Each structure stands twice: as structure tokens, then as C-alpha cells.
Amino acid sequence: xxxxxxxxxxxxxxxxxxxxxxxxxxxxxxxxxxxxxxxxxxxxxxxxxxxxxxxxxxxxxx
Numbered sequence: 190x191x192x193x194x195x196x197x198x199x200x201x202x203x204x205x206x207x208x209x210x211x212x213x214x215x216x217x218x219x220x221x222x223x224x225x226x227x228x229x230x231x232x233x234x235x236x237x238x239x240x241x242x243x244x245x246x247x248x249x250x251x
Contacts, residue, residue, distance in 0.1 A: 193218055194216040194217060194218055195216065195217055195218075195220040195246075195247035195250060196208035196210065196211060196213045196215070196216055197213070197215045197216065197217055197250055198211050198213040198215060199211040199213065199239070199240075199241070199246075200220075200238060200240075200246045200247045200248075200250060201240075201244055201245070201246055201247075202223065202244070202245040202246065202247060203216055210241060210242055210244065211241075217250060217251070219250070219251040220247035220248075220249060220250050220251060221247070221248060221249040221251065222247065222248030222249055223245055223246065223247055223248060224238070224245070224246050224248055225244075225245055225246075226240045226242075226243050226244060226245075226246060227243055228243065229241065229242060229243050
């Protein structure tokens with residue numbers, strides 16, 4: 190898995206210089222834990238972290 194940066198705005202794991210989920214450019218390599226969301230529409234975890242789409246998210250942004 191190539192993404193080693195997380196968006197500080199939406200927590201999405203990012204491969205490039207811009208977040209594909211929210212369009213943010215404020216990215217960090219300082220994060221802990223990750224979660225995979227497969228069905229954001231019915232996932233309670235996705236609702237808890239406000240995940241707007243399926244994907245990989247950081248649990249904690251430092």
C-alpha cells in the first residue's frame with residue numbers, strides 16, 4: 190500500500206499531493222492506525238468518522 194500520507198481534513202489516505210475525497214492539500218505523514226470502509230452508507234464506523242465515500246482512512250491524525 191503506497192499511501193503514507195493522510196488528509197488532515199477528512200482523514201483519507203492519500204497517494205498524491207491532493208486528497209481525492211475532499212480536495213484538501215494539507216497532508217501529514219503523522220498518523221496512527223487505519224480503517225477500511227467498504228460500505229459507507231450502512232457502516233456505523235463510517236458515520237462516526239464522517240467518511241463520505243468508501244476507502245482507507247487514518248484513525249488518528251497527530
